Each structure stands twice: as C-alpha cells, then as structure tokens.
Amino acid sequence: MRSLKIHWVPLAIVLAVFVAACSGPELRATGDLGLVIERADSSALIIDTSARTRLARVTGLGDLSHASVVYSRDERFAYVFGRDGGLTKVDMLTATIANRVIQGGNSIGGAISQDGALVAVSNYEPGGVKIFDSGTLDLVADIQADSKTVGLVDAPGRRFVFGLYDKGEIWVVDMSDRANPQITKFKNVGDQPYDGLITPDGRYYLAGLFGEDGMALLDLWNLEGGVRRILGDYGKGQEKLPVYKMPHLEGWAIADGHAFVPAVGRHQVLVVDMATWLQVATIPVYGQPVFVMARPDGRQVWVNFAVPNNGTVQVIDVPQLKIVKTLTPGKGVLHMEFTPRGEEVWLSVRDLDKLVIYDTQKIEVLKELPALKPSGIFFTARAHRIGL
DSSP: OOOOOOOOOOHHHHHHHHHHHHTSOOOOOSTTEEEEEETTTTEEEEEETTTTEEEEEEOOOOOOTTOEEEEOTTSSEEEEEOTTSEEEEEETTTTEEEEEEEOOSEEEEEEEOTTSOEEEEEEEESOSEEEEETTTOOEEEEEOOSSOEEEEEEETTTEEEEEETTTTEEEEEEOSSTTSOEEEEEOOOOSOEEEEEEOTTSOEEEEEESSSSSEEEEETTOGGGOEEEEOTTOSSTTTTOOOSSOOOOSSOOEETTEEEEEOTTSSEEEEEETTTTEEEEEEEOSSOEEEEEEOTTSSEEEEEEOTTSTTOEEEEETTTTEEEEEEOOOSOEEEEEEOTTSSEEEEEEGGGTEEEEEETTTTEEEEEEEOSSEEEEEEGGGGGSTTO
C-alpha cells in the first residue's frame, strides 16, 4: 500500500497568500442594501441599512416623479419604473445602469415574476402591460388593454394581476408559457379601480375603487368564484372631502388577521377582518392616509398623510387598535420602509431633503441622512416578498 505523504506549507506562505487575497476587491452581500428615489434629479441613492449610510448615487434614471422599484431574486439588480415610460436595470453592487429601455409613454409601476425571470410594467400611456425578460430586457409579451392599468402585482403561479382604471376590470395574466400568455378577465368589478394589493400569502387581490364606495376582492385560489364586492361603505364617503393624493394600497398592512386600509377622502384607517372581509373597526387619524404599512412582526402600523398634513406620521398599536404616537419628522413625508425584521423604519422627508431613521421599539430618531427630494424607499428584502 502506498504511503500517504503530507506536505506542510510554511506559515509565511499561507499568510502571504491570505494578505494578497484580502488586498483584492472588497466583497459584500446585498441583503442590507436599498434604493432611495430622488424624484427631482433623475437619480437614486444606494444605501446600507446596517451601517445607516449612503454608498453611491446613480443618475440618468429619467422622470422619477412617480417611481417604483422591484428587485431580482439575488438582490443584485433593481428595476426602476419611471413616469417617462423608462424601465431601468440598476446594478446595486457597481452603482451603474446595466440596461435601460423606454417601453411606454407613461408608466406607473411594475412587478417581477415569482421565479424572477420576467418583469412587467403597467402603463397609463398607451395603456396595457408589457412584460420583459429580466436578464436582457427584451420584450416577451405586450398585453394590450385600451385602458390605464393600475395595481400591478406578481402572484404565485408565474402570474401578474392588475386593474383597468377606465374599464372597471381586473385581469390575471398567466405567464407559465411565456410564448403563450393566458389572460383571465373579470369585468364590472366596480367604477375606476385605482390601485391594488395582494395579501402576503399571495391568495387575495384587493382593488380599491375611486368612482364608488367599496373594494373588489378576488380569490386567486378560486378564480371560478369571480370578483366579490366588500366594504360597501368604504370609499370617498358621504362627506365628499377633496382628495389631495390618492392612497396607496400596494405595500399592504396585514396584521393580526386584519387588513388596515386607508380610507379615500376620509381621515380614517379602516380595519377589516380577513376571515369575513367585514369592517370591524375605524381608527380616526390625523389626515387623509396615503401609506398604511405594518411593521414586519405586525405589532405596529405606521401611517403617513396627504397635504396639508404630510409633515406628520402616526403609529397604530395593533392590539389596541388606536394611535399611540404622533410624530413630526418634517414636511413632505412621502414614503416609509421597514428594515427586514422591523427594528427600524426609514422615512423620506422630501421638503427638507433628508431621510429620517426611527427605532420602532422606542419610536425615536436614530439618524438623519441627506437626500435630494427623496420619495420612494425600497430595500432589497422586497425581492423575497410577494406583491412588493
């Protein structure tokens, strides 16, 4: 039997190799990164949520007056949807634009498929939804709708769901076979569906209705059941208050078996029992809510408001179903984003050109960072959550 010879490498050589390796390019992961839209400058900040620092600025992103972002499943790439119809693929590690296409005349949002292979964009002009290969940004499908499309989300089964604002419809597009999209259309769901959300488990799609009271609910496990109407007293309400900014449903607030819904034209957050889809409570708030967002553990819901009350943020304690804290970060709070496990929340304060970071347990400011007219804040953890 041949004897085994062990060759020992001198420690000096091992150390030399180690030092040489360490002197190469710095390696980092993507899990604590995020993108902050700077709406007035066609730019976005790449930020580090662990260090609470700004890492880089990416420019040349087009009209970001109403922009949103989704991420590739490896968190390496951000897909930015701009108001000018631009779809921009941003490399989060090199802080560069990897690809950019102008796919429409006025786009308002997008989604990425369950497997991360497809990116869909909803359009005001010319309407409809376009679906692209996430790697190349080559066009895969052009879903023409002859209507403004809103509330676009991804759903399990490699599907996309969205509303048709001008037609009062909800469409489900199955992209299991990318060469042969299957479209299921639900008509007469209500007047002017303006936005939509999908529950975190991907089962229920809810569309808010601007033209009438109520919401439209679709069970994606049972498409044959069709769309049902819920919350008949929800909507613009009897007071006919002017709506200064449409509330956003995407960015759901689901906590303790309830959905927390911003009321259109009212100073209220509605609480809906998800077992029955009946309203069980109304929480009076400081103004017309825009974003109503739950902390990841579901214990708190944070609410920001439309003008003239957009300098205020309120915190709802879910077990008590009441406001426990009113904050004044500064005028122009446009968006909020929780860190993945919810210990912090980042707020964009547009009019003061800054980001404000809060400890959500103590509800106190940890740090402020400068930003140019910041609006949407999007952390890479969204890559692993349905509908975001």
